[in-house]
Amino acid sequence: QKASSSITRFPLIPVRGVPLMNHIANNWDSIWAFRPDPSDLLIATYPKAGTTWTQEIVDLLLHNGDAEACKRAPTPVRSPFLEIFSPPPIPSGLDLLEKMDPPRVIKTHLPFQLVPPGFWENKCKAIYVARNAKDNLVSYYYFDLMNQTQPEPGPFDGYIHKFMQGDLSWGSWYDHVKGYWLEREKRNILYLFYEDMKENPRREVERIMRYLDLSVSDEVISQIVELTSFKNMKENPMANYSCVPSPVFDQSISPFMRKGEVGDWKNHFTPEQSKLFDEDYEKQMKDIDIPFRTLI
Numbered sequence: 001q002k003a004s005s006s007i008t009r010f011p012l013i014p015v016r017g018v019p020l021m022n023h024i025a026n027n028w029d030s031i032w033a034f035r036p037d038p039s040d041l042l043i044a045t046y047p048k049a050g051t052t053w054t055q056e057i058v059d060l061l062l063h064n065g066d067a068e069a070c071k072r073a074p075t076p077v078r079s080p081f082l083e084i085f086s087p088p089p090i091p092s093g094l095d096l097l098e099k100m101d102p103p104r105v106i107k108t109h110l111p112f113q114l115v116p117p118g119f120w121e122n123k124c125k126a127i128y129v130a131r132n133a134k135d136n137l138v139s140y141y142y143f144d145l146m147n148q149t150q151p152e153p154g155p156f157d158g159y160i161h162k163f164m165q166g167d168l169s170w171g172s173w174y175d176h177v178k179g180y181w182l183e184r185e186k187r188n189i190l191y192l193f194y195e196d197m198k199e200n201p202r203r204e205v206e207r208i209m210r211y212l213d214l215s216v217s218d219e220v221i222s223q224i225v226e227l228t229s230f231k232n233m234k235e236n237p238m239a240n241y242s243c244v245p246s247p248v249f250d251q252s253i254s255p256f257m258r259k260g261e262v263g264d265w266k267n268h269f270t271p272e273q274s275k276l277f278d279e280d281y282e283k284q285m286k287d288i289d290i291p292f293r294t295l296i
């Protein structure tokens, strides 16, 4: 009760130009100073690009497909969220990490330039998952409706403009996907696409397995693909964020496992909104060629 009464839609404060929730901004120095172990794995995404899905795949790969082992705790306990800070008594990501022995699987939404430099100094492995801008936007819009710690999304049309301007929590989608893309070779980052995972989950699970220098049987791969289907994760209480109390994540407004598809943006953008968005996209992405697909 006490925790929920202090939950509010937190204002955003810029950290080196990137809007972050006030509790993150206020604790920035300790986040930036975080020293991972070289064996730790970073899973980085812009919010709503497929983070939870990737965390589940990785946990299953590390446990040779053992479904029960991967139900030992909810996602954010198994794989802490590096920069998250809420008012006490909710533990921060750093609190959880401190109590865990490496190797740890660490989630972040920080753009590349805000990732604590210890990750690169220690040559940690990192998986980045990118999702096409329009579906990412729609997913974030529903998330902001239901997540009572995020700023109010307001009407959808205005939300499109906030997204284009980089005014949402964790900043610009455009800068985010570009930042990791430009560093992927130098930093040995595995850069994945949500659309590829939907199109051929087995291929992408195998790609993650090779990147992690793991080797699991074909049978176990099949099992992991099955356990991480949208339907199964939606029903899995250790993966569907039912662990977060409803005053914080009001899943009656929109479930965390909402739709899980490519192309849902077509049900939300009007043709005019889509045209305007595409014109702006061309400008913002003209300096780079990242092979995004808005349909599969």
Ligand code: A3P
Binding pocket: 045, 046, 047, 048, 049, 050, 051, 052, 053, 135, 138, 139, 140, 142, 228, 229, 230, 231, 233, 256, 257, 258, 259, 260, 261, 264
């Ligand atoms: P939608 O809102 O489009 O349904 P994140 O984990 O980064 O917050 O991303 C959440 C998005 O990924 C949501 O998208 C959610 O439904 C989708 N998602 C989660 N698990 C998935 C799975 N196993 N398969 C496909 N999509 C999944």
